[in-house]
Every structure is written in structure tokens, then in C-alpha cells.
Amino acid sequence: MTRPITQSLLQQELKQRKPFRSVGHEATVGLLRTADVVRRRWTETLAPYGITAPQYNVLRILRGAGREGLCTLELANRLIERAPGITRMLDRLEAHRWVRRERSADDRREVRCYVTPDGVRLLARIDKVVDEADNAAVRGLSRAEGRELIRLLDKVRAGLR
Amino acid sequence: MTRPITQSLLQQELKQRKPFRSVGHEATVGLLRTADVVRRRWTETLAPYGITAPQYNVLRILRGAGREGLCTLELANRLIERAPGITRMLDRLEAHRWVRRERSADDRREVRCYVTPDGVRLLARIDKVVDEADNAAVRGLSRAEGRELIRLLDKVRAGLR
């Protein structure tokens, strides 16, 4: 538990003089900041296509769902998000004609959502640049480190459940 | 590059059948989702105190700044955030009397911000539960794994700069 001679990278970024209170604290702050940076990079990547990152995620999930589509709450579950946000995002996606919604005939409480052909075309144009952004995120890591990062993040989530 | 027999944890969470397109993609998605989970836990921890996570961060930074306080843009830099959000958050923090603002005498363009004694008292009440939340985040990890996670996150951010 010796005092390090140099500050950690994160300490310098935060312009902090004091060392972190604990490994947990430094890991938490590092995690949130890193996610912010990645999110921002994603946003920049998508901006030229007139779509936001959360909207892109929804479209991609709907494409994955295929012909059957998904209902609103199922979408919310996959995004770990509450329904109200989804409803309003779908309103906007529908206005762009990237998504189509209709009441389910089986259960008229449900609203089933589908990507439109326009939406699929948009995704096709975007996929490559998103792949590039994803790979850029792990540019600094070796393949083994990338996998180790994935494993550690899995463990963090498992510990929080 | 062999196909894994079992799906990764994240693949199960996302109910995806296909393996991830790349290590970069899985790491990116894992990072964003893990940060969301940690952020949510933080929000729950702070809710009983009537303060949001971003507000708590601002207060903690201002406490760290001490008697000299900080100007708005300096706060924005430390939070990796744009100024407009900070202005409005400070409006709310000031309404709660946790923060005090005044035009700098040196440079009348600047607005210097300080925690009030009320703010300091609030932080004192909160510090412990936040520490606990931070430690809970790495509960699943050994000490060595925690440090490894910090190192890998540092590398990701360094690679994105």
C-alpha cells in the first residue's frame, strides 16, 4: 500500500491531487468516464446520418427481431430502459419513417414495432462506420486485453445483480 | 477463432443468438451497459438525499476546490460536459442553497462557484453510502482484477485521444 510516485492517468485527467479513496472508487469513476468518451465518439460517428446513438440501437434491435418485430416493453427490456422514453423515441423514429408501429391483433394492449425498408437501408449505410468506431474503442488494447476487459465488465455486472 | 460452445454473459442478457461481430463491439456494448448499471445504482443510492448523481459530482468537485472555488467552465471541463448543462445545474444547486455563485472581481466574465456550509454538511452525510456503492461495484472482482480493470479502462481512453 505504498504511495505511488506518479499520479494515475485518471487522477491527472481529473486534476486531483489526492489519491483515490479506494480501488472501487477509481474503477467506478474510470468506468463512467470511459463510457462517456465511447458514447461521445459514437454520437459523432452517427451525427452525419441524422440519427442519434439510442435511435440507432433501437433500429438495430428491431432489425435483429426480423419480421415478427418487437413490442414496446420488450424493446425497453433490451435497452435496460423505462417504457416512457421508448414510446417517445419510437414517435420520432416513426416520424422519420424508419419504424412502423401497429396494435397487435393477438393482444390489443401491445404495440408491435418493425423497422421499415427505409430503416434497413439506413442501417446498411451506417453499419460499417459503427464497426470502425467500435474497433477504435479497443485500438489501444491487444486482443487478449480486449477479451479480459469484456470478462471483467461481465463480472462487475454479475456482482451488481 | 473457434466458435465458443456457450454464449457470453452479455450475449445472454441481450437475448442475441449471433456471436458479437468483434471484440471491439462486445467490449463497447459491455462498457456502455456496465456504466449504465453502475450509474443506476448510484442514482438509487443518492435518491433518499434529494440529490442527483451529476449534482453530487459537482458538489464533490467544488468541495475539492476549497476556498477558491471554481468557475463554470472549469467545472464543465472536469465533468467532460458542455457549459449550458452546468449553468442550469448550478441554478438548481443554488436554489437548494448547496452552492453559492458570484461574478469574479478579477475577470468579470467569470462566475465563481463555491459549496456552501449546507452543501458540505450534505456531502458529509452522503460520503459513506457513496463509498459503499463504489465498493459494491467491484464486489465481484478481486483486488488485482479491480486494478486490472482500471488499467484497461485507462488504455481505452488513451487510445481514443
Place this chain on the structure above:
DNA sequence: CGCAATTACTTGACATCTCAACTATTCACC
């Protein structure tokens, strides 16, 4: 069968965050 509880949203209100545009100062340079 009928009615209460549950489910699947939807709407309203508020806190973040973002970009763009605007005001007030201060700085730099002739």
C-alpha cells in the same frame, strides 16, 4: 360470468445533455 388485479402502454413534469446563437468582458495588436 363478473369484477378486481395485472399488464402494456401513454402522458405530464422534471433533470440532464447537446448544439446554436447571443451578451458581456477581456485580450491582442496596430
Place this chain on the structure above:
DNA sequence: GGTGAATAGTTGAGATGTCAAGTAATTGCG
């Protein structure tokens, strides 16, 4: 010294998230 450029911050408008409360359809149970 004065004027144009840069800096610090605010305001407006839109997207995302949250909770609370309301509506419509379905389920469960006596």
C-alpha cells in the same frame, strides 16, 4: 487608445431518461 477576435457564460430548443399517474385490454378467481 481603440477595435476586432477570443473567452465566459446564458438562453432557446430538441433528445433522452426518470417517476407518477392515467387509460385500455386481458387475466384470474370466486
